[in-house]
Amino acid sequence: MKNKSLVSITDYTKGEYLSILDTAAEFEKNSYQDLLKGKVVATLFFEPSTRTRLSFESAVNRLGGRVIGFSDANTSSVTKGETLYDTIKVVSNFAELIIMRHPLEGSARYASELSKVPIVNAGDGANQHPTQTLLDLYSIRKTQGTLDNLKICMVGDLKYGRTVHSLLMALSQFGANFYFISPDELKMPKEYKMHLDSLNLHYQESKDINENILDADIIYMTRVQKERFSDPIEYERTKNAYVLKGEMLSGCKNTMRVLHPLPRVNEIDQEVDSGPFAYYFEQTENGVYVRQAIISIILGLK
């Protein structure tokens, strides 16, 4: 994986996922290591994403590296009309690795083909966000002890949510069993169900959150956004049907954990936070270790 850009979750093999997770586990035990001392990493955020950027910057800082970059395209020469082509050609002279977030889909693949240093995709529009998927895998393995044959319940916006699509693609290599719970307007797209069919993996679809979460190993919550609905009345009718509340979890497996890529709005009631099942804040901590692992592996330091 040395010098190999991470653009899409499908760029890496199952074996490569596992070696990233193993390295991340080492960083969890000992997070502050001066592997990047004297090295510069660029974070180019053409659209703001505070959580993702801070997580990456924390990862670089814990490794002893320096960060250059911008957190919003308004503070870069993009506002002067500079192309992504030019920005990448220039910045790849300044840093040994580029971490990039961009609103246009395919921008990370394009950048990886222009840049002389590796690119880590920190989200390209609705397309890919592979480090999120890897930290999801890490969190699942850490809480369940394995990634094999788990029952995964995905709830909310399964149509537009790139995190559920990438997680599905990654977990399908481990023989998962999926429950898709969403309103009709936001169902899992056909291409992903066809992918599961081609691997003979089981999945079920439902509109009802209550009946389907009791035997889940993981509940993966996502945000149902108003702008995704063509009919605002339909949104008002469904918005409260996909809110996870404390009492709904009472019959769940003891080992079950609730994940969420965050930001959360109201889809997980705050009372869940203090219960035994909430894992979404630990999930963000895991993100730093996973990003440390990805950066140090790509730079050939691990």
Added chain:
Amino acid sequence: MKNNILEVSAIKDGTVIDHIPAGNLFKVISILRLEEIKETITFGTNFQSKKLGKKAIIKLSNVFFKDSDINRISLVAPEAKLNIIKDYKVVEKKIVEVPDEIQGIIKCVNPKCITNHEKIITKFSLVDKKKIQLRCHFCEKITDPSLIEKI
């Protein structure tokens, strides 16, 4: 016109492209850049065809295509057949093949794809040969044949 049958004169040397879906004739002309050719070109459209309903045909004098060029029309005319004519005789018949990878020619259907915002040569891989579904190398979205739009 003789006996109500349209006659298109035969060509001595050149290429006949047959079985083009009538609706895609002008796309084929544009993909092959026939407007730049100085030789005699005859084309007709809306002929009855058992296979296609209505078909179009193009006859080009003294023009011969490379396979890699002619295969570009497979996206809009997957069943096209070529007759290579030498001295009024068909010396070779060819069918077009959909290439596994297509560079340029078509536009990505996704308005948020980077290729629609910067000067980039599009690149697609064929995910379904029968349905001609193309996956964008950059944004990974699928462009259906019905949505194919030439650059």
